[in-house]
Amino acid sequence: MTVKPAVQTANWCGQSIERFEDAALLTGRGRYIDDLGVRPDTLHAAILRSPHPHATIRRIDTTDALKLPGVAAVLTGADVVKLSAPLTVGVRAPVQCWPIAVDRVRYAGEPVAVVVAVDRYVAEDALELIDVDYEPLQALVDPMQSLSSNVLLHDALKSNVASDRTFRYGDPEAAFAKAAHRVSVEIKYPRNSCTPIETYGVVAEYEPGEDSYDVLANFMGPFTMHAVMARSLKVPGNRFRLRTPPDSGGSFGVKQGVFPYIVLIALCARVAARPVKWIEDRLEHLAASVSATGRATRLEAAVEADGRVTALRYDQVEDVGAHIRAPEPATLYRMQGNLTGAYAIRNVAVRNRVVLTNKTPSGLNRGFGGPQLYYALERLMQRVAVELYLDPLDVIRCNLVPSGAFPYRTASGGLLDSGDYPAAVAKAVDEGGLAELCKRRDSARAAGKLYGIGLTAVVEPSVSNMGYVTAVLTPQERRKAGPKNGAQATATVAVDPSGSVTVHIASVPQGQGHRTVAAQVTADVLGLAPKDVRVVGEMDTSRDAWSIASGNYSSRFAAAVCGAVHLAAMQMKGKLARNAAAQLNVPADEIEFVGGKVGARGNPDNAIPFGRLAAASHWAPGTMPDGAQALRETVFWSPPQLEAPGELDETNSSLCHGFIFDFCGVEIDRITGALRIDKYVTMHDCGTVLHPGMVAGQINGGFAHALGAAVYEEFAYSDDGAFLSGTFADYLVPTATEVPEPLILHVETPSPFTPLGAKGVGEGNCMSTPVCIANAVADALGIASINLPLTPKRLAPLIAERKP
């Protein structure tokens, strides 16, 4: 029997087809981790967390908790130390990172004990019966204070600085010496997170007979963490099976941070000798899941009289919180190849320090390093314009990487793959109506209103080089450790005995619609309709093709994963063409795949249905030409451009670079300090667009996150380290009334480095929008220094300070 494919054929890529994911999600039939059945003997975990930001644990008494009926086990740091090894840390420093506090708590919300019980209600009852004797210590909240404090978070480190590296690209000293002007900014970038609406979840089992763990978790990658977790659990990778559920309720980077809990709950299952399930609650998530890094930056530019920047000097102090949790300090190095943004600046000096504070450890979050870097760089470009009495647009334009310069090697080693930045800016200025917006500003100001315009140009990196974080090591240390590089994407295309096509991707989708787009890509190659192709998105490390770069981060899906799908489908097509050639008696290169049929080009009568041909490898393998059994094609694709950091620390941190140019007009209420976005224009070049509806979804969604980061959201701590943002009534996420619709514009310059010409698009506005809005606010208020979030509380005093 064969499946009859649809006859329609088209270029499916580029069309906004409806998503295959949606029917189930819209009818309540999604399969998120907490929706899936568990073994009948499964126990439930609840975690006791520290109320103190910094304290020594003198004693933990779990006696009463263990006596409560229904409680199976209680784990503390001592148990975890006995059964596991610390989580690998990405810097050479004498610090240990555990998934639970060991003898000392270092942030409010840090796990102190885990109760495993018959249900979550009983487990939470038992938490109240655990007696912990804390000796509070002074807490460090401000990273600048932490730099020089005598209070230490990790005593063996002898300071709170876990890494201190300097970099020099070109000849920055000479450029500064010659410069007509120097312009500088000082920034304190706050901590925030994209807070997916589904929280973390883990279900773990341990099999003592095989010393193996089997874990289901809504982890999103990168699967470098698989090695970190297996090592911590003291088993080889093949005894740590990690699976993901079919659906995940959003991630935005954040669900990378579930990995310490995977280790912790796996150990609970081992101790309890039964499966253990844990679903994080919202307070736990806000207080202790993961945060983007905070960063204190001083950035100085050497500037010519016409506004051209000849050199940059960065001093970045990265607040990673209480532990350097893998893959940190990656936030600091993700942009290493892009320190000059969209600009042709040839000289750069950098000092990067990674500092520990009594706050939640940092990790992946949409934008990852981009928001922090560009906030400084683009505030600086505006200050160049203001201090030199130039038009901010002219300052951007005269510094852009010029047309025709691609691929362009940046001063710090990034390879900008493609683009035409000046043309994109010109189109945005024209179609977005910048001149009209300037008139609106003039008339608003004439009417006594506080109105400002902000502009931003950035490059949006995607498809991370797995080696970029080794830039934190010196070249000598890297030589010793061995090179790390690449970004291996995998995809498998298989045909079954009915002749239908199944694709597996290791991209661990978190709601973006990967299954739909992968079906479009496959359908285009094999002459099928997307609905004829089924795509599996869940991951199982014991069964599926995967590598360390697998997962859902660095906007790698369209560029890398769809590219791998395309290549695997092409391999399948090549084999099927050989089989068809034998059956149809024409050369393989004259076989075409159209409308669900495989036939001789130009002779529609000489064709066989795709399904019949595809099934034949199962039913009659002996009739296939040698080596042409077409059953299953797996591709591992890694772009050669992603080399390891070089001897001079030149680092091509990402494969693709989209371009974004944004501008906006904002009005600030003089009385309340409330900020209103009057107009927002965002121009994107993300290469070839595979699904315009999803690209718009990524831009609108990223814009909303960025607006939240710019205006509302902050993981706030009091001076003594208490956490102040533990509910959605304190951590303010924008709603439909706060998020305006941006005007989205596109140009397309395909990437020459990816199989389909696509680049990432999901993170760009998180990089460009916060600083674009801040530039507009600075313009409205006529101020030089401004930090996020731009709440009325922050803006009202700035308004009051202005001269009337």
Next chain:
Amino acid sequence: MPRLSAGRRHTVRVTLNGRAVEGEAEPRMLLTDFLRHVLGSTGTHVGCEHGVCGACTIDIDGAPARACLTLAVQADGATIRTVEGLAPEPGRLSVLQDAFRRHHALQCGFCTAGILMSLDIYLRDTPSPTEQDVREFLGGHLCRCTGYVPIVAAALDAAQKLRGVARDA
């Protein structure tokens, strides 16, 4: 109102999406946990358990309510509709659900159930909302994926289609 004992389980009977169902719940059990883990209706999601995000919104006796702020025993005797009850039959979507699919008004789908339930009730009571009306109403829901733009578009599109259906009826 029956007398309840804290440590005991009590039988809770509800009409769920048109069918009489019952299960056991301690007085402290949340309605979300009861729906999801006792009755097995996992379409209703839990996003914050403090009534802000709106993911758990369901229809209790004709009005939208946060299931996470409701105890299961409070719902005894109630008529409840959840996202599982919106589609006219398996394999078909309601006008509102279909508008969501066409406008790409969901990505991860986790907040979607609550938004659909709220809008289903809202559009029944407010057939001709303006965009600003819809935005104000949606202010009770958090969505982290879409930026709300396609949700607003889908709601307005569905309202228009539902008005057409009402006219033709």
